[in-house]
Amino acid sequence: MESKITSLVHWLNESDQFKLAPHLGVNESDESGRGIVLIDGALKKNEVIVSVPGTYQLNFHTVLHHISKFNRTLNIPRVTTSHEEIDEQEMSDPRYKAYNVLNQNFLLNLSSFQLLALYILAEWVLLPFWSHGRIKSFWEPFFAVWPTQEELKSFPAIWSCSKKSEYKHLLELLPSASEKHMIKLSKLMENDWAIISPILTEWDNLFRANAELPKNDELFEEFLHIYCIINSRCLYKEVPLKKHDLESQFTMVPFVDFLNHTQEVDVHCYPFKHSLQKDLYSLGPFTIKCGYHMYKLPGEEILLNYGAHSNDFLINEYGFVVKQNNWDSLDISKEVCAMIIDDAMIQFLKNNDYWEDYTINMTGISYRVVVAMSLAVTGDYKKTEKLLLGLISEDYFFPKIKDSLCVILLHLRKQFVQTIQFLERERDICSQNLLTIFQQYVEIIDRNLSRISK
Missing domain, CATH: 2.170.270.10 (SET domain)
Known part of the structure; x- marks a missing residue:
C-alpha cells in the first residue's frame, strides 16, 4: 500500500x-x-x-468533462472540453466507441451516484478489458488506494444485495433502525443499477467479440462495491448542474x-x-x-x-460503528405503536405529527414517546392536547406511563441480551459491529431503567 x-x-x-x-x-x-x-x-x-x-476530484462535472474528451456531441459550457483534432492513434482508444453511446440528455438526467458509478465501472473495471491492458485511466492512482470488496463487506446493503455475501444470516439480527436504513439503501442501489445497466449491455455488445468481458453478475458485484466506495467517501460540494437534487451535491x-x-x-x-x-x-x-x-x-x-x-x-x-457512540438512540416505535390500536388515537397522533419515530437515548426518553404513551395509557385526548401545547408538564403523565415503559424496555433488554450472547460467539467484523450496537442499546435501556426507578 x-x-x-x-x-x-x-x-x-x-x-x-x-x-x-x-x-x-x-x-x-x-x-x-x-x-x-x-x-x-x-x-x-x-x-x-x-x-x-x-x-x-470525481464529481458530476469532472466526469462529464472527461467523457466529453471522447464524445464530441456533448456541449455544456464550462464543463465539457473544447475539441481539438484527434489523430488515428488516439482514435484507437476504446472510450471513443464506448462513450459515444451516451447522449447529453441521458447523462444530464442521471444522478451523481448513477453517473459516477457508470463512469467508474468503465474506467476502473472495463477499460482494462476493452484496451487489453494497454490504456490506463487518468484516475488510476485514485482507484488504486480504494478498499477492496473484502474490506467493504460490512455494509448491511451488501449483505442484502450481493449474491456472494456470506453475511445474509445477519440481516435477521439487524435492529429496526438499521434495517430501515439498509432497505432504503438497497432500493437505491437496485434502482440505480436498473438505470445504468442498459448502457452496460450496449458496451457488452460493442466489445464482447474482441474481449473477454465480465459477465453481468460479476459487473453487478463490482457496481455494489463501487456504490459503497462512493457512498462512504463522498464529501458535500455544491454541484450547479444538479442544484435541485440534494443527494447529488457531492465530490470525491x-x-x-x-x-x-x-x-x-x-x-x-x-x-x-x-x-x-x-x-x-x-x-x-x-x-x-x-x-x-x-x-x-x-x-x-x-x-x-x-x-x-x-x-x-x-x-x-460507512460500514463501521463507534464504541460509546454519543449519538446513539434506540428506536422503540414498533413497541409503542403496538400499544395504540384505536384508529382515533392513531389519527390524533398523525394530525399532530406525533405518529412513529419514538426513541430513547442516554439522556432520556424522547418527548414523542411521552406524548404517544400518555394518550395510549390514559385515553385522555384533552390532557394530551394540553401536554402538546405545553400547558401540562410531562411530570403529570410520567407516573402513569412508567410501568408500561418499563415493560417495553425489559422485554427489549431480554431480546438484546440473547442476541449479544449469539454475536459474542462470532469473531468476524460484521458480527462485531452488530454486537457493539446491541451492547450500546442495553446500556441505553439500563440508564433509563435506573432513571425511571428513582
Whole structure:
C-alpha cells in the first residue's frame, strides 16, 4: 500500500495547486483502516492540512468533462472540453466507441451516484478489458488506494444485495433502525443499477467479440462495491448542474478520504469553503484545515467529524460503528405503536405529527414517546392536547406511563441480551459491529431503567 500512496501523492503533485502539510503520513491499522497521521512537527489552527484542485476530484462535472474528451456531441459550457483534432492513434482508444453511446440528455438526467458509478465501472473495471491492458485511466492512482470488496463487506446493503455475501444470516439480527436504513439503501442501489445497466449491455455488445468481458453478475458485484466506495467517501460540494437534487451535491477527493471519523464536533479539522467555479471545467479546490485541536504528538491521527451520526447510520453509510457512540438512540416505535390500536388515537397522533419515530437515548426518553404513551395509557385526548401545547408538564403523565415503559424496555433488554450472547460467539467484523450496537442499546435501556426507578 505504501507504494500506492506514494504514487497517489506523485499524481496529485502533477498539479501545482495541490497542497499537503509537511510531516503527514498514511497509517494502516486493523481497527480503523487507513488514516492520516502526524509524523513529526505540529499543525496549528486554520493551517491547511490538504487542498486538492477541482480537476483531481470525481464529481458530476469532472466526469462529464472527461467523457466529453471522447464524445464530441456533448456541449455544456464550462464543463465539457473544447475539441481539438484527434489523430488515428488516439482514435484507437476504446472510450471513443464506448462513450459515444451516451447522449447529453441521458447523462444530464442521471444522478451523481448513477453517473459516477457508470463512469467508474468503465474506467476502473472495463477499460482494462476493452484496451487489453494497454490504456490506463487518468484516475488510476485514485482507484488504486480504494478498499477492496473484502474490506467493504460490512455494509448491511451488501449483505442484502450481493449474491456472494456470506453475511445474509445477519440481516435477521439487524435492529429496526438499521434495517430501515439498509432497505432504503438497497432500493437505491437496485434502482440505480436498473438505470445504468442498459448502457452496460450496449458496451457488452460493442466489445464482447474482441474481449473477454465480465459477465453481468460479476459487473453487478463490482457496481455494489463501487456504490459503497462512493457512498462512504463522498464529501458535500455544491454541484450547479444538479442544484435541485440534494443527494447529488457531492465530490470525491483523493487523500482527503483517508481522514477518519471522530465524534467530537468543531474540534478537529474542517472543510474550508472556497467560492464556486474557481477552475475551468471543475468546481474548485477542496481544502481541509486544522481546527481548534493542535496536533503535535508523533503518530497522532488527523480526524474529521462526519456528522452527528448514530451507529445505525454509520454501519449503513460507512460500514463501521463507534464504541460509546454519543449519538446513539434506540428506536422503540414498533413497541409503542403496538400499544395504540384505536384508529382515533392513531389519527390524533398523525394530525399532530406525533405518529412513529419514538426513541430513547442516554439522556432520556424522547418527548414523542411521552406524548404517544400518555394518550395510549390514559385515553385522555384533552390532557394530551394540553401536554402538546405545553400547558401540562410531562411530570403529570410520567407516573402513569412508567410501568408500561418499563415493560417495553425489559422485554427489549431480554431480546438484546440473547442476541449479544449469539454475536459474542462470532469473531468476524460484521458480527462485531452488530454486537457493539446491541451492547450500546442495553446500556441505553439500563440508564433509563435506573432513571425511571428513582
